[in-house]
Each structure stands twice: as C-alpha cells, then as structure tokens.
Amino acid sequence: MNIRDFCRTHFKHFNAAALVDAAEGYVRHVDAGGKMLVTLAGAMSTAELGISLAELIRRDKVHAICCTGANLEEDIFNLVAHQFYERVPHYRDLTPKDEQALLERHMNRVTDTCIPEMEAMRRIESAILEEWTAADREGRRHFPHEFLYRVLRGGKLAGSYQIDPRNSWLLAACEKNLPLWVPGWEDSTLGNMYAGHCISGDVKNVHTVRTGIEYMMTLAAxxxxxxxxxxxGFFQIGGGIAGDFPICVVPMLHQDLRREGVPLWAYFCQISDSTTSYGSYSGAVPNEKITWGKLGIDTPKYVVESDASIVAPLIFGYVLGA
Structure with missing residues (x-):
C-alpha cells in the first residue's frame, strides 16, 4: 500500500483527516500550475527532512523556500558529517553533568541528536570562510544561501559527503537554483562565526553578507x-521568523507600496503543535491572517496540529504519489 492509499484508508478523523485534506489541497494547487513556497522552522534539517523534501524540489513540487539560518546550515552539516552524529534516545534522562560531558566532547545536542562541532561546523566554516574572504577582497556581496551554493558548486566538499547526496534538500535546491530566503541568519552557527570573523578582521566589510531588508526586497520582486x-501557495512548518517573514510580503506590497492587483497567497497549510493562545504567531489560526491582508476569505486553509517531523514526510510522500 503506497502512502496515498494508506492515508486515505486510515486517516479519517481529527488531525489525521486534516493531513489528508492538506495534502490533497497541495496536489490540486500544484497540478493546476500553482507554485509552492515552503517554510522551515524548528530543526527540520537535523530531523533529516531532506530525505523527502529534496525529491519534492527535484520534481518541481516546491518552488521556493524560506528557512531559519539553522535549517540552512544543518542540512549541509549532515551532508558532510552524518557518520559522526550521535543519537541520544534517552535525552530526557540526561543530568547537567551528562550535558557538560557532551559539551566537553564538542557534541551539541538538538533533542535526541548531537551535532559534532569539529566534523560538521568547523569543516563548513573552513570552506565558507574562503568564500567570505574572497568576496570581501573583491568587493562582492552575496546572501547567506548564495555563499553555500558557491561552496557546493565549487565541489570542495563532494569527496566528504557522508549521506546519499539525493537526501540533501540544500543540494537539490542548489542544483535547481531555487529561490531561498533566510531571515535572521545572524541567529545561526555560521552567522555567529561570521560575526567573529568580522570582529577579528578576517572579513573587513560586514556587509559582504547580505541579509534582512535586502532579502525582503528580493522576495517582493x-x-x-x-x-x-x-x-x-504557502506551506508552513512551525512558525517563527521562517513563516512570518515571507507571508508578510503580500500586505507589504498592498499596504506599504500601495500596489493594486497583487494576488493573495493561494493556499495555506501550517503544521504546528503550538497551542492557540494570546499573541502567539505559531498558534494563530489561519483566519487571523485575513485581518492582516495575508490570506483571503476563500483561500484554502489547513492546520495540522501535530509533530512536523512525522507529518511533513507523510504529506510530502502523498504529494509525490509515493
């Protein structure tokens, strides 16, 4: 039984039914010629979402991505250092001393998965620092994802891949030259490293890496x-800046630039386990976005209140017809 048949057979009610509704809405949207922007919050790259997301990109079911700086870098960390990752299934039982022991081994924990600092973070730092300093010397400026695209296209890491490269969503995006936006990139490991290299003087011009406002301008274009x-369409995993930044482009075009005839988002789905509460963006129901000029009354809207590491691969598999 393939994923579509399994879901249609077993997922009849509640969040399970919402998953099927959202997946079928996604299929209708792209089959009718629509484009889909996917947003990645949380630690989806460390959850290895690339196993399903990369194929969606290759099959032209995803046409743009907005993600956190962590999701941007953690996909490439996993690409070159997967064999050095350690899983800690008993993470709930760890004591402060256990956590300190992981720190001393340079193993940075994300829930049940430890990312190896030396094999992952420092290896990528070495490769991308060459790109930063070369651009700095030559007066070139690029966005964070463009620097990583340059690293991947340069081939210096190709001999270091430790997973099937078909399971890297960033590599798939690079091969498609997919539009990416990474708001708040400064709040990431590589962003911290970049700040450090600017402080030390390795990079002379802090604006060598383009960020923030310029990203919004390219998104608007x-x-x-x-x-x-x-x-x-807008397929949102989690919330936070990865979701709020891109969805705001529509009201910005309408309200701030006073442009007429700009279409609203044509599909909306959010996977989140955030509680609907006062002031929470992640927990805000889709209808709230109507009041902000992001969605319309008739926009197809779906919410799946569940764990994205479970739900997203199922929806992606459904869309792929797996």
Whole structure:
C-alpha cells in the first residue's frame, strides 16, 4: 500500500483527516500550475527532512523556500558529517553533568541528536570562510544561501559527503537554483562565526553578507513577478521568523507600496503543535491572517496540529504519489 492509499484508508478523523485534506489541497494547487513556497522552522534539517523534501524540489513540487539560518546550515552539516552524529534516545534522562560531558566532547545536542562541532561546523566554516574572504577582497556581496551554493558548486566538499547526496534538500535546491530566503541568519552557527570573523578582521566589510531588508526586497520582486502568472501557495512548518517573514510580503506590497492587483497567497497549510493562545504567531489560526491582508476569505486553509517531523514526510510522500 503506497502512502496515498494508506492515508486515505486510515486517516479519517481529527488531525489525521486534516493531513489528508492538506495534502490533497497541495496536489490540486500544484497540478493546476500553482507554485509552492515552503517554510522551515524548528530543526527540520537535523530531523533529516531532506530525505523527502529534496525529491519534492527535484520534481518541481516546491518552488521556493524560506528557512531559519539553522535549517540552512544543518542540512549541509549532515551532508558532510552524518557518520559522526550521535543519537541520544534517552535525552530526557540526561543530568547537567551528562550535558557538560557532551559539551566537553564538542557534541551539541538538538533533542535526541548531537551535532559534532569539529566534523560538521568547523569543516563548513573552513570552506565558507574562503568564500567570505574572497568576496570581501573583491568587493562582492552575496546572501547567506548564495555563499553555500558557491561552496557546493565549487565541489570542495563532494569527496566528504557522508549521506546519499539525493537526501540533501540544500543540494537539490542548489542544483535547481531555487529561490531561498533566510531571515535572521545572524541567529545561526555560521552567522555567529561570521560575526567573529568580522570582529577579528578576517572579513573587513560586514556587509559582504547580505541579509534582512535586502532579502525582503528580493522576495517582493519574486512574488510580484510570479504570482500574477502562477498562484503561490504557502506551506508552513512551525512558525517563527521562517513563516512570518515571507507571508508578510503580500500586505507589504498592498499596504506599504500601495500596489493594486497583487494576488493573495493561494493556499495555506501550517503544521504546528503550538497551542492557540494570546499573541502567539505559531498558534494563530489561519483566519487571523485575513485581518492582516495575508490570506483571503476563500483561500484554502489547513492546520495540522501535530509533530512536523512525522507529518511533513507523510504529506510530502502523498504529494509525490509515493
């Protein structure tokens, strides 16, 4: 039984039914010629979402991504250092001394998974520092994801891959030259490293890496060019800046630039286990976004209140017809 048949057979009610509804809505949207922007919050790359997401990218079921700096870098960390990762299934039982022992071994824990600092973070730092300093000397400026695209295209890491490269969503995105936006990149391991290299003087011009406002400007240009030709859907995993940053481009175009005729988002799905509460973006129901000019009354809207590390691969598999 494939994933579609399994879900249709067993997922009849509650969040299970919402998953099927959202997946079928996704399929209808892209089959009708729509584009899909996916947002990645949390630690989806360390959860190895690339196993399903990369194939969606290759099959033209994802057309743009907005992610946190952590998700951007952690996919490439896993690509080159997977064999050195350690899983800690009993993480709930760890004492402060146990955590200190992991620190002393340079194993940085994300729930049940430890990322090896030396094999992952420092290896990528070495490769990307060459790109940062070369761009700095030559007066070039690039976005965070563009620097990583340059590292991947340069081939210096190809001999160090420790997973099947088809399971890296960033590599798939690079091969497609997929539009990426990484708001708040400064709040990431590589962002911290970059700040350190600016402080030490290795990078002379802090603006060598483009961020923030310039990212929003390129998003506005992409949305303005794309949406009138192909309705754009919004598939949100988690919340936070990865979700709020890109969805705001529509009201910005309407309200701040006073542009008329800009289409609203044409599909919306959120996977989140955040409690609907006062002031929470992650827990806000989709109808709240109508009041902000992000979604319309008739926009197809779905919420799956569950664990994205379980739900997202199922929806992605469903969309792929696996």
């Amino acid at each position: 992409w949305y303005t060019e794309t949406a009138p030709r192909s309705p754009i």
